Amino acid sequence: MAHLAWRLAQRWCPSSLQVISFPVVQLHLNRTAMRASQKDFENAMNQVKLLKKDPGNEVKLKLYSLYKQATEGPCNMPKPGVFDLINKAKWDAWNALGSLPKETARQNYVDLVSSLSSSLESSSQVEPGTDRKSTGYETLMVTSEDGITKIMLNRPTKKNALNVEMYHEIMHALKAASKDDSAITVLTGNGDYYSSGNDLTNFTDIPPGGVEEKAKNGAVLLREFVGCFIDFPKPLIASGQCPALGHLPSPSLGYSIAVYASDRATFHTPFSHLGQSPEGCSSYTFPKIMSPAKATEMLVFGKKLTAGEACAQGLVTEVFPDSTFQKEVWTRLKAFAKLPPNAMRISKEIIRNREKEKLHAVNAEECSVLQGRWLSDECMNAVVNFLSRKSKL
């Protein structure tokens, strides 16, 4: 049924699933509708094409709806079905403009583009552009200092949700860190979420082979991603001051030498809520670390743990007060980084190597089960509900 709905969605509007990849491609100018501010409107459309930074789906929908209203007037399309996510979002945005006059919509479009151009320009000056450039990462900030390589997830406005680019960049950063001259590696997140897990919009970018191919590619990517954590040779520390959701907690918690959390952090693996199943080897590591009963509460029922609870369960090494978190953690990290690196590496190897083969086998099995889950109605409905803003975790 979910397959069918997705296929229908694709057939109805083949480009729909990339929407929100950039609305400019859909801005077919209806020249006859232009009057007084035609020149401004055309300029604004050109300006949109030149934006260097993606303004986000909300803004793109606003641009789309204003464009449609300005050129065609009030929404005149039949309402798309609930599974046709992208066209439904576009329809909702356009329809919400009601009977706004064309001229006003045109003016609003021009104003929005102008504010967008200036805010994106100024934000790119404030943003750590130099960090990005020096590391070459779009979704991470990676620094290396005092024997510590710090990999910081850097999509704070999306709660550090892992888009496909971020999966690849984390793998790349881990591989680079395994070879650099740092002694330890720290994984952390920028903003008020360590991570909100898989970016659920990953599910909307359907390749020509359809949802089956999408699920297969996702399983390959996830297996490779988790594999990088299993094979990572140096001490890896997860440092989380805020909530961690979904699967980054699983691999990074399962294989970290240490997990430091502030008393504000929470740990949540809501696989069932999303119609999915455990990954990151959590089906194997969590029952071993916590106890089968507690792991079931977390992995099957999606129970959220506070940092204190996670520490009592052995999932977290130590909890610090939020106000002194950074100071206390970095004092420890700097001391660890001064220990002989080869000794640490060999000690880690001896602890982990016995389990390595098993972990790779568990990873493969979990990814294969997930591949099926991603094609299920349960999963599709959960994703649709989040993307249509009906649910949050």
Ligand SMILES: CCCC/C=C/CC(=O)SCCNC(=O)CCNC(=O)[C@H](O)C(C)(C)COP(=O)(O)OP(=O)(O)OC[C@H]1O[C@@H](n2cnc3c(N)ncnc32)[C@H](O)[C@@H]1OP(=O)(O)O
């Ligand atoms: C290929 C391998 C796949 C492996 C599968 C792994 C399983 C998992 O990872 S399970 C976890 C999946 N994650 C979620 O379901 C979290 C969904 N997000 C939320 O429930 C909420 O956003 C939040 C509780 C994390 C935060 O709520 P809050 O009200 O504070 O902020 P928002 O306004 O909701 O978020 C801000 C901004 O960020 C976008 N966003 C947040 N999380 C995600 C996400 N996981 N995927 C995509 N987008 C996310 C959210 O839509 C907002 O975006 P806009 O500002 O553009 O509206």
